[in-house]
Amino acid sequence: MVSVQSDQRGDDLVVPVAVKxxxxxxxxxGKTTMVGSVSEITPLRTEELLTAAGEEIDDIVGVEGKNTTTVALDFGRITINPELVLYLFGTPGQDRFWFMWDELASGSIxxxxxxxxxRLETGFAAIDFFERRQIPFVVAVNCFDGSYSYTEAEVRHALDVTDSVPLMLCDARDRESAKAVLVRVIEHAMNRISVPA
Structure with missing residues (x-):
């Protein structure tokens, strides 16, 4: 619900709804990249350099060129329209940081x-996390340069995601592509709310 307030001159001001x-x-x-590409503010990042201490813990097969990792969260903000502002919380990807996901997901739409x-297999834990908590989610396939292109149907089959879960191809580096994914999340969440149980 949008709030309308009056300023000192009596003009109506629209106070946008904020959603997480x-x-x-x-x-x-590409989570940090997505939050950064779409955020209208300088995003908060908690990235640290990968070190030799994590070699036995972190699986970097397929992403050998990666030299930093998120250790807490990424945070950004985007105004979709004057009535709606999104607060974005990016999770850390390694399983040793999954204990933080419940807190980060709390209150999200x-x-x-x-x-x-x-590395499609690395998406299973996130899919399972949101399915178990019945939080609406969209699967976004980040199309990396030089990687093999799969169809949406092939990815859906590989991840065992039903047709009720939106799946889209995107480029996390591109603001408009990332924004389209976020708009789809909002639409999906609203559809879930409007469908009687």
Missing amino acids: IVVAGGFGA GAVVLVDTR
């Missing part, structure tokens, strides 16, 4: 599960 969306997925899927076709 979580951007989750496996290590190296929906989520993006960002997947990388080079």
